[in-house]
Amino acid sequence: MGLIWLHPWRLIMAVAVALLLTVLLVRSRRMTWRWKLRCLVWPALATMFWAGAAAEPFLQVAPRTDHIVALLDLSAGARTAPWQNPQWLWTFLGRHLPAAMRVTVVGFGTQCQVLRRDVPLDNPGAWPKAWAVRSLSHAVFSRALAWNRSGLAHAPRWLFTAGLAPWPRLKLTSLPFTVALTLVRPTMVDAGITNLRALPSATGVTLVGTVRCTGKAQVMLQAYRNGLRIADQLLTFTQAGVRRVRIEDIPPDDHQTLDYRVKLVGADPWPQDNQAAILLAPAHPESVLIVTRHPGNWLVAMGPRHWRVVGPGAFPSTPRRLQRYQMVVLSNIPQALLPPRAAAILGDFVRHTGGGLLIAGSCCAFGPGGYALRWRVGTSGRPETTLESLSPLASVPPNRKPVRVIFLIDESGSMIDHVPGTAGQSEFNVATHAVLNAVAALHKTDRVKIFAFNGQTRLLLSATVGAIRRKIVSRLSAIVPTGATNPDSALPALKKVLRSGDILIVLTDGRIAKMNVPAWTRLILSRHIKLVVVAPLAPNSLLTHVAAATGALRFSTHQFRRWPAMLRTALQRELAGKARTTALSWHEEQGPLAGITHAWIEVYQKAGAKLLAGAIHGNHPLAAVWRLGLGHVAALAFSEKSVAYRHLLQRILQAIVPPPGNSDFVLSQRRMGRIWRVRVLARNARGFINGADLS
Template sequence: MSRVLFVYPVLLVLIPLALVAAVVWRRWLGGALTLATVLCLVVALARPQWATEVRRTARVYALDTSGSMFLDTPKALAALRRSMAELAPDDLVGLVAFGASAATVLPPTSPRLLADRLAPPAELPRPDGTDIAEALRVAARQLPPAGYDRQVVLLSDGRETAGNAELEAALAADGGVRVLAIPVGPAEVADARVALLRAPARVRVGEPFSLEAELASTAHIEATLAITRDGAEAAPPRRVALEPGIPRRVALADKFTAPGLHRYAASLLVADRCAENNTAEAIVRAEGATRVLYLAPGKPALAQVLAAQAGMDVTPLGPGSPQALGTALAGADCLVLEGVPAAELPAPAQQAIRDWVRDTGAGLIALGGPAAYGPGGYAGTPIEEALPVLCVRPQKLALLVALDRSGSMADAVKGRTKIACAREAVLACVAALREGDSFGLLAFAAEPQSVVPLGPRPDPERLAQQLQAIAPHGPTELAPALEQALRQLAEATAQLRHVILVSDGQVTDAQAEALRAAAFRKRFADAAVSVSALMTGRDDKAAALLADIAGPGFRPIEDPADLRGEFLEALRQTTNRAFIQTGRTPVRPGARLMLAEGIAPGHLQGYVRTVAKPTAATEWLAGNPPDPILARWQFGLGRAVAFASTVGTEWDQALWAGDALGRLWAQAVRWAARPPAVPGFEAEVVEHGDQMQVTVRAERDGSYLNGLDLTARIAPPTLGPPAVAGEARPGSPPGGPQEVALRQTAPGEYQATFAAPIRGPYHVTIIERGAAPGGPRGGSLLLTVSAVRSYSREWEAFGVDRAALAAIARSWRGELLTSLDDLARVAPGRAAGHMDVDWVFCLTALALFVADVAHRVARARRMRL
């Protein structure tokens, strides 16, 4: 049925206004032609359209590219291209690809433009899931709102892992969209998988328990089952024969001799269609004493002292194994870092330590020394975020190199000249300078020459050219060079001032006599300039003089090739000098003692300067103004302790009296360590596809605890095994740690569900809000449980689910087809079409206007006659 519609019908109110105006101002508007012209223009402004029925199709193909499809993408696109080409030129066609999410590959366009626009996408959605509902939603949004028979062609195996496709198809049908489903997928898949690895969440140390691996297969397959604990073999591999549709269960008995958290994996070694589902994992927590993880690059000085304390189980670990660290952290209550440089802890490991303390209520103790709190230490790292102190930031350095260019520097040692090795050392040293440092270069023989005036770091290429231009020639005059170096550095404004003098000696008796070493040593000290003297020759006179001037900064160099390392070592020691306080320094107690209560401190021979954070409690102080030696604070749900000196070296020998060392650190570990679970509370985490459900049961004295305000804080995987291809990768979990509120579902029972998109272990900390006003974030930590998310549901079943596809296509005018060829017999439905006819009224108004003008001209001529 055809009819006239108006895009802007409100403008039609101008018609009666025009009629009224014609009556009132008839004299000025003229006759009927003028009125008709005005009426036609008003109708044209209202955008009249001629409504009719059309048979045009707008079709979006939704192609399932998930892992269970085993799709040959180029072949599938070729088949789609042939199907799209069968549409009429006035039709529209588009393409959406979907897996765990959906993405538009081709927005609706004319079939005539397919050759230019339909190409294999650069990146497909993640294959570890199937969200058919999202695909239908995205495809329906791509279709034009009217004027076409709107269709979504779903090509899938129907095995959805997320969303509700039936509901989404019904919503699309309500909007006038037809869903045509076509079964696509492998007919038969010969695959074996580890369906489940059952294990208890918690056991006691020494208590026997059993694990059970459940295996499944779609065909007659023989495979080898391997079960590991923390990456090591837990039992000899065994051969298993699997039958289709018959689950096979394999049990393993085990027990623990020490507390901790252990990660089991059951893996099938088999050549089957899908490798992603050949491994399942489980986590078992062994409960007992306080579990202390001790991380040290060398021999752990304090580990034996802590291990001797009652109720402590200490596990030493080297910093070079991030994956072992990730599992060990989850099973520990406290981590001790003894002199571990930040460079030996990868960034993901540092982030994992910070999050573990903050989000699970564990403890961190960092024993100091230059490697921890000095340059190259924890400054600006996630470890510093967790500690109660800030590492002192580097001070500005003015460095001047005095380079001997006398003739003897051209001598070769092991095939390289001394001057060439010195040039290389200078370039390496300049590259190690920080932003804001100053650098100068003197070249001296008979007279010193300023090659690079003391100032900002020079350009490396320009400096290399200047060094290359230094040619060895002449005698060695040390005194003028030292004089000029002292003069330049005395005028520098940097907090640290240092000169590195490089020479091979070769001085005469007269030159040695002119060099007044004692006077130079005093003048350098008075000007606060430190000296490093690197001697590449074997001149005893020069060696004695330079050793007198530089003191501990003097180093004889046998091989000039070692100059590069000696330059960098001199630079490191110079910058360290600003951080390290050496010499006998008394230690005094602070105002609020908890860790050091009842322990009288002695004195230190060295420590690293740090700055206490505003909310930290400083228990021991040294120096004036005071520097924190022992500090503690609350960090999120956890606690951290910082000690600015070393343990077991000459620095701290005089600090401890009697058993003070063991007492203090035992108290520190007990204060910082994660508290034991609160009696009366139990929790479990169960995997449900890409989600996990945490259940907490609470009772006390035989009565259920109701009305609790419980929150679960979830720490996602950060240092787990590599992800399966196509899955979200560990190390960068979406959104990081998350919190969910638990709601009461039964007497004494609380539940919550959270997304688990990443494979690996999830550690869930249960917090009771408002239970301890002075506690962490106004809540009380109850307990921590762990569970592992294994492979995605995408890899659990294969083949076409026709019943699911039929249910999806059951919506309004939907249909389950057998192949793409069946689309040719799907007649396009009738759709409401609209044809603009405003141009008719515009042309009519123009014709009437011309006629009106002609009529007025003719009438004017008649009146003149």
């Protein structure tokens, strides 16, 4: 332990004040000691104390003398350094340090790695024959000096380096240990590529790279695009340093993958870092499958000619047939028009193969397209995958309030007639299946009431969906249709239970002889009830007049087996977002694009989805993207014929289409007989690590 002054030159003032005090004390012999203390001694001592404090003294603790940390530079500039051999380091340290000293060897480049811990100098067998680490691109001295380990905070350091990296700005007090330095100039000059980036623009591609050299050298930089040489640059290094290079290129076609490779040509003893590669995806995907009912739509017109366009009926039936495409586009396709397992196939295509999926529509997708309905049941007994589960935009609000749905089912004697093409099922059985499918599309917290009417009305079930889902089949299957058809018998019961905003669904065969049209109209309009009528209605029937007077949603058909699909569509239209034709101003979420659309659908952003475009006024998301497994899915809920909309669509395609390769890891293979030759170009941190050929 010792006292050390950080600024010793400031002690000159203290020495000068001490000499002046001595002179004044000698000349003031006649003055009293009280006067001397008050006027001379105390001011002088205060000045000397201030000067000593300004010199910043501190106590230095003696470091441990039984342990030392050897910091080895393992960058490319130190490849020829003698410490690359552990035996040389043992010999060198043994000549300068006591035999009882223990050494911890730490290699550094861009990161630090402990090569050996607590190796004794008096035991040469404990030292390895070679270090178990590869050479790194460049050295960072601040990382090496910041390395610390419990118990070695004050242990001295011995730094072995080639000195080709900038030294950090340090103060004496910032290092709690002493540092010994050994500098070795490289015997052979090495040049290598440490960084390469591609910057696409509207006019072309700019390659920006970094070349590092360990001494005086002259090398030729060659750039290739898809095997064609596009540029040559002569780089002259008068001393060790770093040079930034910039290459401009204008590709002839924006529909192909760009494979850029940069090479250094020259006398270089280490060619492993003399090349780098980067891949750029084309502006448009190379292989796209568009599923649409209108082959001449906007998406087909903007894409290349080799994009494949099919109708909903020609959708691939297996996931293997989709693997040839990079992306699948569903353009204004209702879910009912696709094959039963289309959503499941698309889910496997995105999750497991990394494909892209774009769900676009402005009138027949999302809510109007029935994306949220789970009405098909798979072989496992669970509802099959829907397009709603794949899309980042939801058709139904994710946290909507529970709704109340009242079913009014006709159980009169006319409902016992058999329905053709249903294996002998009656009209009432078909109505039962329609109710089951409708309840399956509701949330567990939604409340359901089921009434049955003939000459009189009775309440069959009343509870939440989660509580009565299993009871519906047993209660409805026990009913035997009989009696007359009198819907007016349900008016007293409905007046007691109907509330504002309820959904009333009427299922009947339409054979109604008597009905109080004014009373039904007043009830529906005064309570603001959403009426849905599923029945074969004649133009002048009483139920038709009620539906027309109340603005009800009518599904009129004599094919009773279509009732389940009609009821699904009815609930979807009432609960999901509607298709709109009003003017809506939109803008890109993180960009300058904006416009006005007259065809859009009400959708809702899901948690975890990234918003791409939305309405300027109001909370109306219009485009979003999210990651699903290995791939990405984007949703676009509006259309417009403008340049801004085309640019937005191009950015969406680039966001979801998987690139043909990763610029940080480029793999090339070639078959030679029965042997595959594989070459890997990988980048770690800011430097390339190019391995040898693998067979």
